[in-house]
Amino acid sequence: MAFYHYRGKNLQGKMKKGKLEGSSKDEVMEILKSRNITVLELKKLNSIWHKEIYIKSPISSKDFVLLLREFSTLIEAGIPIIDAVHILIQQTTSKPLSKVLNSIKELLSEGVSLSEAFNKYPKFFPLLLVQMTRVGEVSGNLDVILDQMATYYEKQYELKQKVKTALAYPLLVSLFSIVVSFILLVFIVPVFEDLFRSYDQELPLYTKMVLQASEIGKKLIWFLPVMIFIVIGFLIFLDQNSKLAYRFDYLTLKIPIIGPFLTKIHLTRMSQTLGSLLHHAVPILQAIQTTENVVQNRVIKKILHESYQAVEKGESMTTVMRQTSFIPPLIMEMIAVGERTRSLDQMLYKLSTFYEKEIDDVANKLKALLEPFLILFLAGIVGVIMLAVVIPMFQMFEFM
Template identity: 45%
Template sequence: MARFKYSGRDRKGKSQGTIIAASKREAMVKLRDDGIRVIEINELPETLLTKEITIGKPVKLQHFVIYLRQFSTLIKAGVSIVEATSILAFQTGSKALKKALLNVEQELREGNPLSEAVSNHKKIFPPMFINMVRAGEVSGNLDETLERLADHFEKQHFTRQKIVSAIAYPLVVGIIAIMVVIFLLVAVVPTFVTMFADMGGELPAITRFVLAVSGFMQSFWWLVVIIVTLFIVFITALNSNNGTKYYLDVILLKMPIFGNLLQKAALARMVRTLSSLFSSSVPILQAMSIVEKVVENEVLARVIQESRDSLEKGRSMTEPMQKHWAFPPLVTQMIAIGEETGALDAMLSKIAEFYEKEVEAGTDRLKSLIEPLMIVVLAGLVGTIVLAIMVPMFSMFDQFQQMNQ
């Protein structure tokens, strides 16, 4: 939302002040509804106190997918682009998307094309959307382009959700396991320390180990917090720099169990994007540049850049891919066939469908395997602590029985 300073007239005479709205047009509508005839209105610059702080992407993918599907439906139903944009601006659940659409509507009413209007909001609308809309305007098939975009982002959202669900389960169970272990070590185990001290004699090795860990957690818990925080900051810093992100992506793609799944998801996203761009008549070199920016994997991005350079030199785009370990033979061979037959978009679409199904099957299989494994790990951790407490207590019980005899 933005702040606007206005001056005008109401029933009492002159009126001036500030108003908060998503766009200049919305501000004027609000003032008019309040009975104020606007003479002058200007947007105030953002300050640290008024600026909206967003974490992550301004618009969630699911909101963008809903917008695209509804936009495509309205255009096909004969609604004008301006009216469709106005309708969707007030229906979307995303504040950032609403603000952008209201500004886009204002530019459309001033006579600017849709591609130019959305290009002024690159944080909201991805490069692929902007370029495909521009191609749709030139070809006169904007409704088909929007439908293709909706299909593309829906499939991307589905694949991403599958990956997130596969990774989220072990992550959540792991965090719960760590919290349970910390609780036992900090709150439960210390209550038995005095009892064990009164026993005298030598404690079992497993009990001494658990007591030592418990003592460390009680005395140096702040050190653990600092180490975890520094680790998160370190990984975030690595991921924000393209140079270090490359090595981080290499580690992720070669990681056991999850690496293969992440590789297939990244390849599916890459070829799906290329297929959608080619189908919308976006020039191949421009399409490669767009894919390089949106692939979200620095390993694949560098190979795509090499493939684009290869095309510029008149060679095949598959040459750099064939030499790289991240591209299986299936991908390079089918792309090569598509180049030779002139059906590259169709071949890319088939590759994307194949890997999207592989990701879906892989995530389902992974969750079914990880669930019992995580239960065993959690039971092992808790069982070790319980065993460390129970073994000395059994020894005390034996001593008590011997004394009574």
């Protein structure tokens, strides 16, 4: 994908200029043609300098949900879409969002539909929202769809918060343990090293081991920046290598205690997304394909992809799911019942509600189990290092 600067005229003869992203000049020309713009000049830009880079998501989950709620309310009140966008521009405090909404307003004034306008900005408006907006435009209940999508993304945000609550504490304590141990080994233990060398008596084995670990730590500190670059490089390589990335996701789901918890999270997201799409009469093949794009874990993606192929051949989704160990029997049976009774959307909704409660319970249990273990682990590491320093000193005082 590259960026192109264009200059042209619309049907009213008004000059238009701006920047568009596309895979080729022909694609950009087609986009501008669909907007009824006659191109006078089209020039490729350096994508490195013109690409908009966001360190984090350009819009927070809370702001995104609020945006959809306000948009839904304005349309329900009978305000035209383009005027509703104008009101949202005035209300938003986010500069990136304000810029995007201004562009959407311009696209709407040129006759582009709201779903197509959303589709131009995937960093702000996910594919699922684009497709559901298209459904709302066709059915004439766009306000209802936007409100329901706000509820959907609100649930997704709550799901993320539950994950953070369950995993943040163990990760922070583990990181703190590593940092404290590293500081003790690299900066505190060496202070006593010369003193121990002058000690004629044999040092305890664990003291020798700690001193050896201190020497290794002092050498590793110079390789720390290199190790960081290696980790970043590995993550980039992992993202580009589909087979390795699949294997990594597979092993993640196999981690004791954590793996089943993450599996429940991915299955909840799958059930919420697929159920929401089917509830709004999106064809099942399109719904499965969209859900595949929304789910992040590649193992679940593969299951959905194979389910798509099975349904395309006239088979049941459960024919694929029964061949994997990651889909619990409850989900398979509920989906099978939903397919037979043509109430798959309702079954998926019940599944997502059930697993939301499961995630709450597991999150609380994880915190209760890991908290004392991690505290003991941290105390044990610090205690071993301190004893390795303190005990030889006491022995030295005894011989004085």
